[in-house]
């Protein structure tokens with residue numbers, strides 16, 4: 001038995017593949033297009049491990065996706081593959097429509113064709129787990145209750161609109177064609193191997209380089225932060241015991257304004273890697289014009305997954321953020337490679 005993971009060379013996907021195998025899961029076929037966000041170097045610890053098979057491919061390519069499914073006969077697909085960065089979606093929405101909407105559609109079609117080749121027992125066991133985001137629910141006011149699974153979808157950015165569309169397609173393929181799907185909607189992840197375009201790794205990267213720390217607007221936008229390992233354990237629980245056709249919100253019960261996140265990072269860096277002139281990293285903070293359409297607040301009510309599947313996060317923000325900063329301090333070579341372009345040259349050479 002195998003599972004097929006899409007987007008397994010990205011931040012959460014790579015963490016998931018490593019966690020899955022470490023937890024004794026069956027072999028993984030990792031299907032990834034290797035965009036700028038996909039880095040095989042993140043999976044270097046699995047080199048020579050036959051339980052990890054990498055296939056370079058686009059979820060939007062029906063033929064390659066179906067051929068991969070037919071060749072490896074997985075018992076589940078976990079779909080992480082997506083364009084994931086809100087700011088990029090504002091500059092260039094086209095890639096988000098291509099991958100998140102059309103790509104998910106082609107992958108669903110390939111899954112449907114593959115399902116038709118399975119026997120009844122295999123069909124009953126098969127799962128298509130779609131990994132989505134809390135951003136599909138839109139923006140909360142300060143005193144609104146946290147997002148529940150029953151909230152209406154109100155996406156505000158091209159990224160969240162494209163993820164919302166993909167969630168609707170996944171739902172429709174269950175109701176119309178009986179595809180055995182489950183969807184997860186998670187809050188902001190942080191941890192090792194996150195590309196330094198997202199808030200936390202960007203701030204660490206800039207701080208260590210002595211560059212300014214750009215804070216959008218007044219810095220009081222609120223996000224719920226979840227350590228990536230906890231997202232991985234939640235996905236394992238949903239894959240194992242999630243009810244078909246259901247959606248599960250995943251979050252850390254850990255709402256925080258961006259300013260608090262940046263202050264925390266600066267304070268940890270001050271302690272772990274003091275600057276030569278002894279000034280605090282906080283002096284690098286720099287307020288810049290706001291992100292267009294910037295959602296004010298996200299908060300996740302994760303009680304359904306807790307009650308039904310017994311899942312809750314293992315890390316607090318305090319423990320998770322310290323681990324994360326230490327990981328970046330210890331893995332500056334990884335950061336250097338993914339930001340210098342050298343990594344992409346390496347992939348071209350290695351996989352030509």
Ligand code: NAD
Nearest residue numbers: 007009010011012033034035037038058059081082084189
């Ligand atoms: P990421 O940008 O780090 O990685 C995305 C991966 O998908 C990369 O390896 C990339 O090469 C691959 N990919 C992109 N387009 C592809 C295509 N057309 N075909 C195959 N592979 C393709 O993203 P991430 O932060 O790891 O997020 C993974 C998933 O989790 C996404 O679906 C995202 O919407 C969702 N999510 C992310 C967060 C978060 O905080 N990062 C929170 C909730 C949900």
Ligand code: DAU
Nearest residue numbers: 084085086133134135187188197198199214215216221258
């Ligand atoms: O909520 C889940 C989502 O979290 C995921 O679906 C997305 O894939 C993921 O990118 C993330 O989206 P955000 O837009 O919340 O994450 P980002 O790290 O880009 O920004 C977090 C907050 O920090 C947000 O309020 C914008 C702010 N920010 C971000 C950057 C990059 C800044 O103030 N300055 C910055 O330079």
